[in-house]
Amino acid sequence: MRRQDVNHPTPLYEVKAEFFKALGHPSRIRVLELLSSGQKSVSELLPLVGINPPHLSQQLAILKRAGLVQTQREGTSIFYSLAFPELIDVLAVARRVLIDVLAERAGLLVDLQASAPLPYPGEL
Amino acid sequence: MRRQDVNHPTPLYEVKAEFFKALGHPSRIRVLELLSSGQKSVSELLPLVGINPPHLSQQLAILKRAGLVQTQREGTSIFYSLAFPELIDVLAVARRVLIDVLAERAGLLVDLQASAPLPYPGEL
């Protein structure tokens, strides 16, 4: 619990920021996408995410603390799953925006190339 | 440009994480929500966001670098606006998930209260 939270009823945009912060890491995005197609145990996730066990465990803990995933023990394995199916929608909508952003970036790139100082005619 | 980017085509989930990271701050969320209802100049945003000018400028720069907002000069003012209207959808969908998350949390809270050691019968 952060110092700030001790006495104040966390304002809404703080909570929203927390939510997005939880999504703001490659491994965590990867995990959520993997869980989009059904629950997975930690040992299943390990090779798919490609980080070492303690690190994965930590990232999973962050997602869990944020309330985005839930766990279920099954023998010696622990299965993680999305806490809410709507999370899939968040990822989908974000994907759509990202397409725009990347298209825009690509556009800027060709502009840059077009306005380049006439590719060094005599270079090399 | 990070070292890692020099030789590798940044994997997609890196880019996605960058996107969500850009949303992962209260002031930035606030700005995006304010811009959802139309462009605003920095000086308009200042009192609404409630942070000091350099800090706001920095947060705006982060949003701009992420490609989420665009600017337009008008005399001495600079107007910021959403780069893509779909951003509003992202915020909306996230809001829906958040409602679930918070409801769940509230549920856990009453469970905790229900299972409390019989609220200190004689306390104060």
Added chain:
DNA sequence: GCGTTTTTATGCAACTTCGCAATAATGCAT
């Protein structure tokens, strides 16, 4: 020039990431 609006620079505290070592929790064999 001067005032207004916005950005950049710099520095420090706070937080995050991630590896390694250690620990816990379970199931299975003896």
Added chain:
DNA sequence: ATGCATTATTGCGAAGTTGCATAAAAACGC
């Protein structure tokens, strides 16, 4: 039940990143 292997988590510390304040500078209109 004790030990052992498997599965997952926790603790800790180094390195890197982010947040935010103060001071300085840039860009514009007059």
